[in-house]
Amino acid sequence: MWTELVSEQRKRLLAVVGDDLWGIELLRFAIQQAVAELAGLGGMVHLGTPGYGGGLRLAVTSGLPRAFTQQWERIDGTGSLAPARAFRDGAFVRAPMASLADGMPEDGATASWPPDSAEAGSWSWPVGTAMAAVPILGPGGPIGTLSIVTVSPHEPSAGQQAFLDTLGRWAGERLNKSAAPPPGSALTEWQEQPADSQPQDPQAVGTWDWDIRTGDVIWNDAMLTVLGLDQNAFDGRIETWTGAIHPEDLPWVLYDMDEAIRTGRLHSTEYRVCRPDGTSGWVRVRGEMVHDENGEPARMVGTLWNVTKTHDVLQTIIEPPSRNAERASVELASHIRQLTKALAEAVTVRDVVDASADHILPLFGASGLVLAFLEGDHLRPVGSTGYPKEYIDQLARMPASWGLPIAGVLREHTPIFISSLEECIERYPMTADLPVVGGKQAWAFLPLIASGRPVGSCVVSFTDPREFTDEERNLLTALTGLVAQAMERARLYDREHTRAKELQRGLLPRELPSLPAITAAARYLPAGMDMEVGGDWYDVISLSADRVAIVIGDVMGHGVSEAVTMGRLRTAVRTLADLELSPDELLSHLNDLVSELGDDFYATCLYMVYDPTNRSCALGRAGHPPPAVVHPDGSVHFPDADPNSPLGAATPPFDTVEMELPEGSLLVLYTDGLVESSILDIDQGMANLATALSGTISGVLPKHQEHAAASDATKLECAECLESLCDNLISILLPRQGTADDAALLVVRTHALPGEDMASWPLPEHPKAAGEAREHIRAQLSAWDLDELSMTTELLASELVGNVIRHAKGPIHLRLLRSNVLTCEVSDGSLTTPRIRRAAETDEGGRGLQLVAAIAHRWGTRYTGTGKCIWTEQPLRAAVPAPFTEADGLDLLDLFDDE
Template identity: 80%
Template sequence: MGMGERHARHWRTAGAERVSAERRRLLSVVGDELWGIELLRFAIQQAVAELAGLGGLVHLGAPGYGGGLRLVVTSGLPSAFAQAWERIEGSGPLAPARALRDGAFVWAALANVVPGMREPDTTAGGSAAWSLPAGTAMASVPILGPGGPVGALSVVTVSSEEPSAGQRAFLDTLGRWAGERLSKPSAPTQGPGITGCHEQPTGSPLPQDLPAVGTWDWDLRTGDVIWNDAMLTVFGLDQDTFDGRIETWTGIVHPDDLPWVLADMDEAIRLGRMYSTEYRLCRPDGTTRWVRSRGRLVVDENGEPARMVGTLWDVTKTHETLEKVTESRTTNSERAAVERASRISQLTRALAEAVTVRDVVDATADHILPSFGAAGLILAYLEGDHLRPVGFTGYSKEFLDRISRIPTASGIPLAEVLRHRNPTFVTSAEEYVERYPTTAELPAAGGKQAWAFLPLIASGRPVGSCVVSFAEPRQFTGEERNLLTALSGLVAQAMERARLYDREHTRAKELQRGLLPRELPSLPAVTAAARYLPAGKDMEVGGDWYDVISLSADRVAIVIGDVMGHGVSEAVTMGRLRTAVRTLADLELPPDELLSHLNDLVSELGDDFYATCLYLVYDPTTRACVLTRAGHPPPAVVHPDGSVLFPDADPNSPLGAATPPFDTVEMQLPEGSLLVLYTDGLVESSNLDIDQGMAHLAKALSGWVSGTLPGTPFRHENHPDATDPAGLRCAECLEALCDSLTTTLLPARQGTADDAALLVVRTHALPGEDMASWPLPEHPKAAGQAREHVRAQLSAWDLDDLSVTTELLASELVSNVIRHAKGPIQLRLLRSDVLTCEVSDGSLTTPRMRRAAETDEGGRGLQLVSAISHRWGTRYTPTGKCIWTEQSLRPSAPALLPEPSGLDLYDLLGD
């Protein structure tokens, strides 16, 4: 060996000794917060670094351990290699077993001992253990507890030289240090779901009968799981009763442990880490068992999480032994674990019941802030390059508006934790200013002195941030940091679920509001008011609806309905039905025929769609009301004297299940009567049958109407006796009645499971002086007589400015009847907000407007009617048909046809 080589070797040796000394010093300053698996992982990392190895392993067992040694921690090694070393014989030739038996350092080439191993699991990649490079060796030292060896720490290395004396001494020190730390009584007890390694009683070896190891394979996309027989045995199941679903596993995990287990598994999937945890099982036979589970993530060809595979074994006996040792002691850490489990259980239940984002904010504030003595909470969503606070407590609205305007790129900690996906704990305002100088003014503005900034990660995706703040500076313990981090995962899942609900619920409500009438029309024959009350806050939108539709001759169609069920599809169906009713009403169909068409429409929607409906038509010229209903509650009819009755008629079956024809009821309504239409949500609930509800409605109506404005004849705005205050007071009374009924019948709306609609209508009869009618002969001279009747009546009504156009309309309609129909012929004029001119006959043939050719002598009459009238149409009557026209009487309406000067238009038309 040359002089240069000796100097280089001396330099390397001296450097290694200095590093070893630093490692020993590092062991002496490690605090008590490092324990269990993390302690062993730390020991492996130090050992691998000392020997410049490939990786390391820790096995636990005891001398003479008939069941073998079990792998609990690996570092730096492929999973295939680790699985081949999962279980080794305690009496075998492998280095860990020898180190455990002899209680001393062992150095062995792996090529010399691999043939002596138990059969590795080649299906899991065990063959990888055979492909190590030549010269691969393993150095193992026992982990020495107060009662003797409890395991072995091993390092895999490719060095052909055995470790030096200094390296061996360091490994021995490391093994004793790890054993002492594991057996310390003051080591923190690991609560349910926390990865850890349980200490052995002083002087007591590990259990002599290791149970069989179960294996599991979970498909993350489908939720299917595959278990071996040992796994089924541990869970108390068999192949015949196991359905292969992940829900079966979550159903057996102890409910107090499930949040921790799910949080650990979610973290393992999110970060790609090994999964290792302990938890309790509530088996079908009623027994409770402790198990330890280890697993790893398997990704697909795109690098996306696809499966988790792992092992599981029963550690109940270990826990029973520990319980006997610690039975007489209740440490602060144990009490904290109990409190923590209680807090998590309460918060989990509250978050599970939370439906809206407001619910999640309230549950988080009610359960997290008191547990930590916190003074403030902020929950914020990530929207583009800003964070939008969606819930807060302990802060002012101005402060929240201020931080919502700060871009995420400015370094605000709420955004930083989302970018790094790791929580940040700031113990004082000084530390905040030092770490985040660009937003140094925020601590003073918010009035807080310490903060826990927590990222909200749901299904591996950042959705927002949570801030738990304190009024005084605070040092966060490891327990508090872990607990807050775990709780943020629960809050994130609940927030994401609630946000989706809020978004869909808002869209559904907007859709429903858009499908209901924005305002009810102002009509001569009725004054109406309505209310729609959604179901309780946790319920979806419903399908209740109502409408008031203007028909010809001042008649009014009044309709109310209820699509059975709740949800967007029901709201859409409601909109389709309302549109269909308006379309059919424009055709002037009788109520029973209209419901028959509506029944066909609902039947075509499918077997799962049903709806109830009540449709009535009120004629102010006769005060007649014709109604029919399909499975809907009857209307309440309130007479001016305050008496209330419900028309006795067959309700028929609901739309979608009915068989036409529908029964109808006709009744006469005194002037000023009230029609109260409603859906079942107003009078029926889980603790109130519909008959009782209708009785309550009748009582509320009779008591209210007696003290209200009595019925007054309707006067249109052009009538000389019209009084606007009366009409205004009538509308105000109906609005007040709606409020009174909903308050009386639904005093606690939040608890209802069904929506409700209420439509209150006061009827008005058309005064006799506003109606005029004349019979006409079936003779060409009837047109001239019609013009004379019109001219005289409009002069009496002081409507001379409409005389020319109305005479022309009447003449054309009568002439059309003479040419194409048959008598008897009747002419009628009605005065209200519009001037209605009707000509009826005994024929069922309806006129049809056509395009006349330039050479045709006729065919232009209906075109003229359409041009000079506001609207026109045809309806069938019991004796034939009626053709009607309307002209507006509003002062602002321009004359449609100016009266000619110096020439009588009818001189051209003839008699």
């Protein structure tokens, strides 16, 4: 019932405001009504292109992202897209569209498809999404189309299709009536004196010759001057001419040109033009058709001249009839145009609230607005204006079951109009104190209904008592239908956007680990509010022997799928890093993973491994900008390394760069969003980064102190300084208004492991090596005051050395490292990887690595340049874990023969 009521109010709205709308605003209003009727996500209006090709040109959009609509700016009139078919057949068409790419079939795509930007390709639509199109009918047939993107898997009902057909005819009729300059903009017949109908200076007349089959136009210099175009930059295309026409005049000008071609009549009109220098003016255009030998239209030739001064003078002396009524009608149409435009551009719920407050309240002279959602038994105000905070808080606490009119309209699906405070108290005595707190005297309580179900309530209130006329009631009901559609779309956007942001935050590190070898700080900055989530990511991974993997990457494009891909890559990197792979091997595996995702997925990545025992750093990158390396003296440089191609497009092997970093060096990793934009190339952006680092580094970082990693206080101070450095770099490099791409920044300060915290010894390739290893360990741990770890460490080393003697080959080395853990390493010259196996009860061996896994906190194997290294880690100051006792340990040690 409510759906039929809204449709009726919508039809009445056409009659009320139709005569006052023209041009772009007429089309914007029409597509708003079409989207509201089908409860769509948004819509587009295309107009037929006069002359060659029979194509369609995008004129108006509503509620759809730019990344989507830019691919629909021109449509081949002979293609299979829904708008093209509706234009050709002159009838309603609906076609499914699984995704943006699927929404542009190959046979209907223009030369601009596929999109150049990854962002456009990242848009995806729910299953069942379709595009419905209906022709805009003029006297001679279709002149354009209304297209609506819907999420319903079902065909529109017969009633909905009938309304769309009516709307298409209505828009065509109104556009036909406005196929002359809008009211007050053109000269009436009695005002056009012969002396004024032609320019006084023949040299100022522009002449043109348009080939309607090819779209080529030949102009003289005078016409270029009138339109403000540079002769050297003029491309001789009809699109350049129509692109200079004022957007509000363009629809009826295109219509008039098309009618002149179709009927052969004189094309004579007057309209506004927008020049490249920002100025505007009025021009008078006359053109006649020239036919070929077969009588078919071939060319249009004519003249154009500037009539701005004449138009301005005449406007000052014209007194239109019924001045007051016309002014009121114009103001009404203006408010509605502005409201429909603002709601079409609204993305978030806050945008809808602002648009409603800015355009509905002045239209009725109202002073207050509340928009609320019904959640369970309570109303949740999502936006208000003209009310004190205590009123909104009290409204939110009241159960809907108390008989509040703002909740009652949702139950009954019927508006409630209250003209005075006394009437409100009489009708709703249980909440009599609420309107007093609000300070209003009259209210219009309106349900927000979208797709036949209530989504919320709208309250328009007035400071003084007020009787609502039938016209005001009808207009308020119809306008809130537009608000409801915009609110539902915005709520869906807010919900999905919040989920996407939460997903992205969950996939990025919650906090960076505190490690002995580095101190790190990071920032992630999403793109502007109108953008989707991105795929920038970073991570810091602890490896064996206090080594650290530092990684940053960027999945190309924006959207939930890119964020999910980012999470998959981050997980894959952590898994591969645990295998102790070199940068080139790790990037090769990542490249295989991204390649398997499909041809449309690409990512860049920078992977570094820092070794604090010798201050070496190995890095590899796949299409990613190089890190900035800041030495302790403040100098900045970027390692000269081959960037390779992005993951998904690269061909291994990947190049690796080795370098040695002085103690206290800084590594600054970043994504391209920090240093590159549409107006800034990456080379200049990297130079800006180097300048920013040089200018801020001395005032942010503490002076170098030997063995700074050993002091917790020093590391805390360093961490705070790195946080400040990140903030300074962001404020210097990124504009305050946001960026078109997300950006990630990871700043790392390196700490070398002091020499007194390292000890290593060569061991003989003989069974007595286990005994020597135990002696070395016992003496070194005593010197380090770690005697409580001596027994377990000796046991671990004995087992590892014994494995080397039995199953590998030399040379054999033992190394101990002391940091926040005690690391024991045994290396040899074999590439055979040890593995744990399940030993049978009668087996004499096979239990050694099970023992190692049970005693050590972590253990593993990594390959080196000369063989492999088996390592174990134990927390410092930790007791020997159960079930092993000291006696158990001594008995186990006795099993090894030192001879």
